[in-house]
Amino acid sequence: MPLPRQAGHPLPAAPIDPDRDEARRLLTEELESGDYRLQEPWLTRAWRWFVEQLPDVPDLGALPPWTTWAVLGLVLCAVAAVLVFASRDRWRAGRLAPQAAAGPVLGGARRSAADYRTSAREALSAERVDEAVLDGYRALAAGAIERTLLDDRPGRTAHEVAQELSPVFPVHADDLRRAGDVFDAVRYGDHRASTEQAQAVLALDERLLDSRPELAAAAPRSTVPS
Template sequence: MILDTPPLDPTRSEGRRLLQDELSKPRYAVEPSLWDRFREWLLGLLDTSGPGLPSWVFVVVVLVALALIALVVVVLLRPEARARRSATDRGVLDERGVDATAYRLRASNAARQGDWDTVVLDGYRAIVAASVERTVLDDLPGRTAHEASLELSKAFPDETGGVRAAADRFDAVRYGHDRAAESDGRAVLDLDERLGRARPRLTPIGTQR
């Protein structure tokens, strides 16, 4: 009787064949990862014994790739790029739970320290927050400084010039990285006081566009 089993002491060629047969079974099939493929590609570039590219070409490709990556990182980290992303993602009142009184306090503290950039930013935020609290403006998330100035100009037509100038300085300091002068900060603080005393020309909420 002939048994269909492998020999107990196979020769070298028989052992190789048996190993190949065993490894060819589906359970041993492993799909190479992306990293493995990338590594094989790099090794192929470095292999100058065959028809592959010379090693100096690989070096040039790597240097160019590193230069491009560095350029992308520098561009993304530039203040202007960060400012553009912030300008599209965040409005004037981007801090939830901060009211007009808190913004005014921050602006006043900044004025005592001579930090006129913060005075312009928090002073204008105080103007917008106070207008929301007085229902002059509706509580609209993501409202920009320019949008707020258009609505405030309708509610306080006598202060149109000051409101729009304050909005322009807010955008210039926050997104354009301009430095505010003392006169800019004082103008925003004075505008906040005048608007607080003024009687707004109210229009029904929902029609302020």
């Protein structure tokens, strides 16, 4: 005879003893709940949504000829977006990487400005543009020292050359700064120069030779002007 149930005390539920299929179903429902679902990147979710919006090929029927090119264009645009997004962090890391410390413009055995100019022009003719940039800017610095527009101070960097010559040649201040940046990028930043950049450095050196300096703004001289 079954025992009477007391008020306010429900009988315990019968233990669940599912078979294999039922257990798999319960496990699947549990894993699909929010507690176990992995967070996908928004780009992956957006791509899945885009693919789901495309109609099935059998449902399209006869398509005009341009449809194939349109779909191909959409796919290429999507692939390009994925590549840009994937390379974003690498590009930012390259932009934020510390630059190498700049060194002197005129290091090692000292040569005349004319020698530097000859080497720069020969290098440019032989399409050795990096060498043309370096020797072209060295010719500019050596020429300023020979004209006593700069004192013969060892260790002067390209930035310092541009900074000290800018008041002397104010019209060419921006060109001096850009040429100094190119020199540092090639010499100490492991960058490759372009032919246009090499030509610009050599042309700047020639313009400075033809320009009259503002001597009141020149750096203190260590030698007597000739």
